Amino acid sequence: MTTGPGSGPGLESESTVAPTEALPARRPGFEPHPTTLSEYVRGWWQGVRTGDLGSLPIIVGLVVIAVVFGTLNDTFFVERNFTNLMLQMAPVATIAIGIVFVLLIGEIDLSVAYNSAVGGVVMTMLLRPDDPGWPWWAAIACGLASTTIIGLLQALIITKAGVPSFVVTLGGLLILSGVVLVLTTEYTTAGTIRIQDSTVVGIANNFLTDLWGWVVGGVIVGGYALVQVQTARSRGAGGLRAKPAVVIALQSAGLAVVTFAAVWYANRDRGVPTVTLILLVFLAFWSFVAVRTRFGRHVYAVGGSAEAALRAGISVDRVRMAVFMIGGFMAGVGGIILASRLRSVSTGTGGGNLLLNVIAAAVIGGTSLFGGTGRVVAALLGALVIASIQNGMDLLGLPQGTRFVITGLVLLGAVLVDALAKRSRAARGGV
Numbered sequence: 098m099t100t101g102p103g104s105g106p107g108l109e110s111e112s113t114v115a116p117t118e119a120l121p122a123r124r125p126g127f128e129p130h131p132t133t134l135s136e137y138v139r140g141w142w143q144g145v146r147t148g149d150l151g152s153l154p155i156i157v158g159l160v161v162i163a164v165v166f167g168t169l170n171d172t173f174f175v176e177r178n179f180t181n182l183m184l185q186m187a188p189v190a191t192i193a194i195g196i197v198f199v200l201l202i203g204e205i206d207l208s209v210a211y212n213s214a215v216g217g218v219v220m221t222m223l224l225r226p227d228d229p230g231w232p233w234w235a236a237i238a239c240g241l242a243s244t245t246i247i248g249l250l251q252a253l254i255i256t257k258a259g260v261p262s263f264v265v266t267l268g269g270l271l272i273l274s275g276v277v278l279v280l281t282t283e284y285t286t287a288g289t290i291r292i293q294d295s296t297v298v299g300i301a302n303n304f305l306t307d308l309w310g311w312v313v314g315g316v317i318v319g320g321y322a323l324v325q326v327q328t329a330r331s332r333g334a335g336g337l338r339a340k341p342a343v344v345i346a347l348q349s350a351g352l353a354v355v356t357f358a359a360v361w362y363a364n365r366d367r368g369v370p371t372v373t374l375i376l377l378v379f380l381a382f383w384s385f386v387a388v389r390t391r392f393g394r395h396v397y398a399v400g401g402s403a404e405a406a407l408r409a410g411i412s413v414d415r416v417r418m419a420v421f422m423i424g425g426f427m428a429g430v431g432g433i434i435l436a437s438r439l440r441s442v443s444t445g446t447g448g449g450n451l452l453l454n455v456i457a458a459a460v461i462g463g464t465s466l467f468g469g470t471g472r473v474v475a476a477l478l479g480a481l482v483i484a485s486i487q488n489g490m491d492l493l494g495l496p497q498g499t500r501f502v503i504t505g506l507v508l509l510g511a512v513l514v515d516a517l518a519k520r521s522r523a524a525r526g527g528v
Contacts, residue, residue, distance in 0.1 A: 166489030190480035195427030203468025208269030213432030214447025248425020301438035304368035400469030
């Protein structure tokens with residue numbers, strides 16, 4: 098599924114190389130400066146026909162998932178399962194944010210799942226009472242520093258030695274899986290270390306009050322509307338294509354309906370999970386970095402063409418090292434969230450289908466495997482799809498083999514859509 102820094106149905110899809118650039122009016126019938134809703138819709142539909150699918154495949158996929166699993170099991174729509182879904186998607190979405198940056202520069206990180214495990218294990222070991230009994234904030238900082246340094250070390254091998262990221266991170270996967278195994282078996286014969294710090298356990302097990310849930314929902318909707326209005330004004334002042342006011346109003350209203358409905362439904366159970374708020378903060382921050390900063394523009398440029406970026410004066414190696422450090426940092430955050438949710442770490446931490454789910458979340462959300470195309474919000478959208486599928490299969494009690502097959506088919510479908518969309522854009526003179 099291919100998408101640029103814009104968003105899905107009714108939302109514009111902007112340049113994938115530099116998010117602040119204007120789209121060239123190169124498509125027949127395309128309005129470069131739509132001023133009405135009808136003109137905007139025509140432009141969006143023309144983009145869909147030429148391969149700019151935006152979030153359309155995700156919306157269609159979520160509807161299909163909801164209909165299928167809701168029909169097969171009534172529990173899928175109950176309030177408690179809804180909050181469970183938010184808890185399940187949080188660690189996957191958090192790690193996938195880092196993977197989005199890695200994929201944007203056309204690289205891959207196969208070690209991310211076990212890197213996240215290292216972060217959780219290091220934190221948990223340091224939290225053991227009196228051995229050494231570190232405060233929770235210091236233990237978390239040390240865990241995040243460990244995963245960030247691991248990302249940097251792998252990036253140095255990739256950039257300085259010229260070894261493909263696939264090979265480097267595959268080796269990292271094997272090394273880090275061994276590190277997790279050594280650390281978790283050295284201090285306990287059972288292979289499981291429990292987290293006894295209430296603050297860390299509360300990261301993924303506490304919930305906001307009903308009032309704070311509504312406040313967070315209001316901030317999300319208001320912040321989105323404000324950003325869209327400011328973006329439209331700045332682009333219009335610069336003579337670039339901007340969203341009409343009516344489109345911004347409709348999109349903000351749609352987001353408000355979805356957000357407040359989600360808050361209301363969560364409040365009928367235990368409330369909005371605290372970890373959801375943490376995820377949204379990281380999502381907003383890294384979205385700002387990707388779209389609003391020079392570094393973000395350099396990331397898209399390197400992913401679009403590393404050679405062209407180098408000729409433009411961009412330090413490609415520095416961008417790659419920074420991106421892998423971001424991937425390592427977010428892996429650590431996700432590993433800590435996962436450890437908090439399970440209240441422990443074990444020899445199996447980082448294994449299973451975590452790597453598959455994280456990469457699938459980024460790709461299904463719209464980040465291209467070819468580099469240069471995607472948005473940070475793809476991590477959230479893709480994780481929602483993956484978590485919904487996993488949740489539905491859990492409710493149906495499907496065997497593990499069947500779950501792997503279904504998840505793999507969904508990932509393969511997303512890659513095929515991405516490839517076909519890229520071919521369609523290339524055939525019509527797009528990027």
